Amino acid sequence: MSDRELLELYHEEGKQHYAFNLIVKSYGERLYWHLRKLVASHDDANDLLQNAFIKAWDALPGFREESRLYTWLYRIATNEALTFLKRKKARAFLSLTDYSKQLENKLEADPYFNGDATQKALHKAILKLPDKQRVVFNMRYFDEMKYEEISEVLGTSVGALKASYHHAFQKIQHSLEEQL
Amino acid sequence: MKRKLDTDQPHLRENPYTVPDGYFSAMQGEVAEKISARVNKPGFWALAKPQIALVSTFAIIFLIAFATIKIFSPQQESLRNETFATGSEYIEGHYIESSFVDFYDTTADTSLQAEEVDPEEIVEYLSSSTGLIYLASLE
Numbered sequence: 001m002s003d004r005e006l007l008e009l010y011h012e013e014g015k016q017h018y019a020f021n022l023i024v025k026s027y028g029e030r031l032y033w034h035l036r037k038l039v040a041s042h043d044d045a046n047d048l049l050q051n052a053f054i055k056a057w058d059a060l061p062g063f064r065e066e067s068r069l070y071t072w073l074y075r076i077a078t079n080e081a082l083t084f085l086k087r088k089k090a091r092a093f094l095s096l097t098d099y100s101k102q103l104e105n106k107l108e109a110d111p112y113f114n115g116d117a118t119q120k121a122l123h124k125a126i127l128k129l130p131d132k133q134r135v136v137f138n139m140r141y142f143d144e145m146k147y148e149e150i151s152e153v154l155g156t157s158v159g160a161l162k163a164s165y166h167h168a169f170q171k172i173q174h175s176l177e178e179q180l
Numbered sequence: 181m182k183r184k185l186d187t188d189q190p191h192l193r194e195n196p197y198t199v200p201d202g203y204f205s206a207m208q209g210e211v212a213e214k215i216s217a218r219v220n221k222p223g224f225w226a227l228a229k230p231q232i233a234l235v236s237t238f239a240i241i242f243l244i245a246f247a248t249i250k251i252f253s254p255q256q257e258s259l260r261n262e263t264f265a266t267g268s269e270y271i272e273g274h275y276i277e278s279s280f281v282d283f284y285d286t287t288a289d290t291s292l293q294a295e296e297v298d299p300e301e302i303v304e305y306l307s308s309s310t311g312l313i314y315l316a317s318l319e
Contacts, residue, residue, distance in 0.1 A: 017212070017215065017216070020212075020215065021208065021211075021212050024207075024208050024211050024212070025208055028204060028207060028208060028211075029204055032199070032204070032207070033195060033197070036197050037197070042197075042199060042200070046203075046207065049207065050207070050210060050211055050214065053211045053215075054211070054214055054215065054218065057215050057218070058218075110197075112197060112198045112199060112200070113196055113197055113198070114196055114197075114198050115196025115197075116191075116196075118189075118191075118192065119191070119192060119194075119196045120196070122187075122192055123196065141187075141193065142193060142195070144193075169187070172187070173187070
């Protein structure tokens with residue numbers, strides 16, 4: 001079902017819940033993986049995903065279809081994750097701990113990580129990146145999104161995104177050289 | 181020796197994370213449940229909206245009534261706002277047509293002006309008015 005069909009169904013009398021459940025079914029999995037790569041933990045990714053969908057439900061009556069539904073949902077989920085990471089980092093700063101290190105430890109102990117040593121090293125390196133660089137890198141490297149699409153989601157210029165991806169890539173290469 | 185990793189290896193782009201069995205269908209159910217709960221509990225604005233609308237309606241009715249009364253009683257309003265002028269300003273402005281009368285102006289009062297009386301008239305008056313002589317004698 002296309003975005004337009006989903007939204008038309010949503011605007012039909014008494015079909016809001018049904019339409020929204022279809023939206024959750026269509027985009028839930030992709031959004032989950034996006035969040036999971038940002039926060040590493042399954043529980044955190046699950047909480048963020050549910051919060052993002054609740055916010056989307058509240059905001060959907062005002063959705064003006066200026067962007068695609070998926071881009072709009074992606075933006076909500078990304079903002080939710082960035083706010084969460086900012087809060088976690090502030091708490092870690094107060095308790096004099098390094099949040100990136102905490103993320104790495106979570107990955108190390110994660111029972112739902114099936115990657116090999118190289119994949120683990122790569123994801124550890126990604127978790128060391130600054131939050132926004134991590135978002136850009138993941139969207140480009142794993143989701144293979146175009147810079148224009150990433151720009152639409154993050155509201156950042158294509159030039160700035162290219163620079164951000166380049167810096168992230170350099171840092172990851174450097175980190176992997178140290179790990180392997 | 182440090183080695184450079186080839187990040188273009190296809191398996192590196194694969195997703196190494198997994199989820200518990202049946203997670204996605206359970207998640208969909210949880211989201212649906214949370215959304216239904218939100219529908220049943222109206223927010224603060226939804227509760228406050230009719231109350232605010234009612235108060236606003238009364239306020240508008242009151243203002244219309246007040247404005248109507250004000251518009252249809254212009255004289256009262258003009259008197260309320262006018263500053264009273266002094267007497268002379270009213271006379272100079274011809275608001276009062278009659279001229280001011282000084283009741284203490286004795287020179288203008290003809291009734292009080294002294295007239296010369298003939299002594300013969302006095303004697304004649306006294307002789308004809310015996311009652312007055314009697315009264316004078318009593319003092």
